Amino acid sequence: MRTDHVILLRALAALLSYPDAALRAALPEIGTVIREARDMETATRGELLALIDQLARGDALDIEARFVDLFDRGRSTSLNLFEHVHGDGRDRGPAMLDLRQRYLEAGLEPSGNELPDHLPMLLEYLSCRDAAEVRETLRDCAHILRAIGNRLLHRRSRYAAVFRALLELARAEGLDPHAPVPAPEDLDLTWEERPAFANDRAPPCRPADFVKRG
Structure with a gap:
């Protein structure tokens, strides 16, 4: 993974944002980022451009x-990734506070109504971090990304391409269109047994969104 992971992560975060007029206006710029991204499978690039x-x-x-x-x-x-780990359990609140604190320590102030475990917000945070931490964090939640992506494949949604790209960045096992899709309650809960995200420290940063948030 090279330094262009920064702009690529922001592009993928934008594609998972609500597709309002502001996002649609940014699509040509996002498309340019996808076309120029390195370390991406040709098929995945094509699927993202189709989305x-x-x-x-x-x-x-x-x-x-x-x-x-x-x-x-x-x-x-x-x-919201913790939905797949903690559900509505009592552990979700402390995990959310811990993740928000990590954002603040990186200089990223969560804004809007989204929760800290919202995947686009996590990707914006990771765009501030080094490549090693990006890969480690994405690997930590790879089983969740894969489960969501496989469900999207079963629904024939082009959004599955975003999850395929994230798994490639993590150098993790990819999506499987033939895999049985488990019920939500059958998701692997091993993520609870270790910190959800790496705890390394990095200099503060202020990532710029493709889409201005209100």
Whole structure:
């Protein structure tokens, strides 16, 4: 993984953001980042560009409704990672506070209504970190990324390409279109047995979003 992981992680974070007018306006820039990204499989690049094309050409209301159906209704494809680890259990609160503190120590102030474990926010945080920590963190949650990605494949959603790209960055086992999709309660809970994210310290940074947040 080279230093271009910074801008690539921000591009992938943007693609997992709500597809409003601001995101659609940023799609040409995001597409350029994907085309120029190194250390990415050709097939994955093509799938990401197909997602960008779908978001750009599709009816805005349909695109937004599809996003809500995929990511905001139910746990199985939730972008809040601790949903797949702690559910609504009492351990989720402390884990959330710990993650937020890590963001603050890196100079990233969480904004908006999203929770700290929201995947796009985690990717923005990782864009401030070195390549070794990026890979380690993505490997820590690879089984969750794979579970979500496989579910998206079963739904024939182009968003699965984002999860394929993240697993490639982690150099972890990729998606499997033939894998049985487990029920949410059957997700591997081994992530609870170790810190969810690396605890290294890095100089503060202020990542710039592709899309300005309100």
